[in-house]
Amino acid sequence: MRKISESTVRRLSLYLRFLEQCAPQKITISSDELARLGGTTSAQVRRDLLAFGSFGRRGIGYPINDLASRIRGILGLQRQYKVVLIGAGRMGSALVHYPGFRERGFNITAVYERDPKQIGVRWSGLRIRDVGSLERDLKRDSVDIAIITTPVEAAQDVAGKLVRGGVKAILNFAPTKLAVPEDVVVRTVNMAAELESLSFSLARGGIGHRE
Amino acid sequence: MRKISESTVRRLSLYLRFLEQCAPQKITISSDELARLGGTTSAQVRRDLLAFGSFGRRGIGYPINDLASRIRGILGLQRQYKVVLIGAGRMGSALVHYPGFRERGFNITAVYERDPKQIGVRWSGLRIRDVGSLERDLKRDSVDIAIITTPVEAAQDVAGKLVRGGVKAILNFAPTKLAVPEDVVVRTVNMAAELESLSFSLARGGIGHRE
DNA sequence: TTCTGTGAATAGGTTCACAGCT
DNA sequence: AGCTGTGAACCTATTCACAGAA
Numbered sequence A, B: 001m002r003k004i005s006e007s008t009v010r011r012l013s014l015y016l017r018f019l020e021q022c023a024p025q026k027i028t029i030s031s032d033e034l035a036r037l038g039g040t041t042s043a044q045v046r047r048d049l050l051a052f053g054s055f056g057r058r059g060i061g062y063p064i065n066d067l068a069s070r071i072r073g074i075l076g077l078q079r080q081y082k083v084v085l086i087g088a089g090r091m092g093s094a095l096v097h098y099p100g101f102r103e104r105g106f107n108i109t110a111v112y113e114r115d116p117k118q119i120g121v122r123w124s125g126l127r128i129r130d131v132g133s134l135e136r137d138l139k140r141d142s143v144d145i146a147i148i149t150t151p152v153e154a155a156q157d158v159a160g161k162l163v164r165g166g167v168k169a170i171l172n173f174a175p176t177k178l179a180v181p182e183d184v185v186v187r188t189v190n191m192a193a194e195l196e197s198l199s200f201s202l203a204r205g206g207i208g209h210r211e
Numbered sequence C: 001t002t003c004t005g006t007g008a009a010t011a012g013g014t015t016c017a018c019a020g021c022t
Numbered sequence D: 001a002g003c004t005g006t007g008a009a010c011c012t013a014t015t016c017a018c019a020g021a022a
Helices: A006-021 A031-038 A042-050 A064-075 A090-096 A099-103 A131-140 A152-164 A191-203 B006-021 B031-038 B042-050 B064-075 B090-096 B099-103 B131-140 B152-164 B191-203
Strands: A081-086 A106-113 A126-130 A145-148 A169-172 A185-188 B081-086 B106-113 B126-130 B145-148 B169-172 B185-188
Touching: A006 A031, A006 A042, A006 A064, A006 B191, A031 A042, A064 B191, A081 A090, A081 A131, A081 B191, A090 A106, A090 B090, A099 A106, A099 B191, A106 A131, A106 B191, A126 A131, A131 A152, A145 A152, A145 B191, A152 A169, A169 B191, A185 B191, A191 B006, A191 B064, A191 B081, A191 B099, A191 B106, A191 B145, A191 B169, A191 B185, B006 B031, B006 B042, B006 B064, B031 B042, B081 B090, B081 B131, B090 B106, B099 B106, B106 B131, B126 B131, B131 B152, B145 B152, B152 B169
Parallel strands: A081 A106, A081 A145, A106 A126, A145 A169, A169 A185, B081 B106, B081 B145, B106 B126, B145 B169, B169 B185
Antiparallel strands: none
8 A cells, every 4th residue: 555645645635535525325435526516627636535545346436335334444444533622712712612623533632721710611611621631631631632732932832732642643823833753643734824824825816826 | 737636735825924024125035944844845846936937046056035936826816806705604704814814815895684683784894695695696797715614504505596697606615515617616615524533534644643 | 238347559657777977 | 255146957737639439
């Protein structure tokens, strides 16, 4: 089984969403159909799917259910994930209440915050905890993924606590590069940079139309 | 002046942030230093900067202020942008109050919502308007960028209104591919897909450590 | 005929390595 | 010596085009 690139992973997420939206009576789907839905080419779709073994049928297409569960396997979505969130601001609130996470098996089980005024407040049943107890809590029972929604100044410090607590995957919304050991994966979502990429495109018919 | 790739644009955003954080007495910065800050290589930095003309000085480095304003030029950040947001949910609230946007010249000037209970509510001085008047408002005075934070079912419909209202750039937080004309740029931020990319990495020491 | 699987060709992005300023 | 600018090499991703199975 070959190496799978980051852009392929991103597209697999997309394909999975489309497969799950298919009418239940529909049995198979062609690479061409998936390509139209996802805004790529059929060759691209076939290459992506080939990256983890071939099981489409020539002349027919791909069996929808098999393909979906195969993609879930690749993306590691057959299991549940324990997620904690640090930073009980507006962005934290938006993410805690985002239904798409739980649907995919990402369960936010704790929220941490530094501001004493926020500690103890409940967000739909989840009591906001003191970030001071984060490291201890992580050592007591471990979590899979952490989401950082703190102000930028606090982010690296929090990342340190997470790493020491054994967290191996971090989704970071603070606009900074986090220094972490080799075996920890970080994805940074930088809202301002997203807008900047749009202003770049406006300034010169640049990157073009990319979805 | 050559074509600039999407990944270069993303890195330029990063570089700009670092340049702005430099101590004011610091005059120049080397590609090596920028590389360390941004987690790339010096060769990569030099290539990125070369994409829009050479004005570093051999043996010295790049003049910080010049470089910063040149990058601002490339990214189209010398001007102000008028931005509207559609969908006054928690994510909308998080973005409206995010200080990083205004700092960069992205001014959210109106918020639209479908739910009548929300219409008229004020978010730090901004009165939430009926999405029914969106298209008319856009035609009266145009905006540069729109941010969609509606539920996924409403997103395509809103995108249609935006396009008819002359908006040429859309930042989309609904997990769906928006169909828009060629001359409209869309960037979709898919939160669930970000987590899926992390679960993929956890499932197999996959993509590796990418910042 | 339809639609996958895949080698080969192409394009695109990154790294190397070194000439040339300061 | 220090550090940029840049051709060339390299590596990775995408597209082409067609053989082969249903």
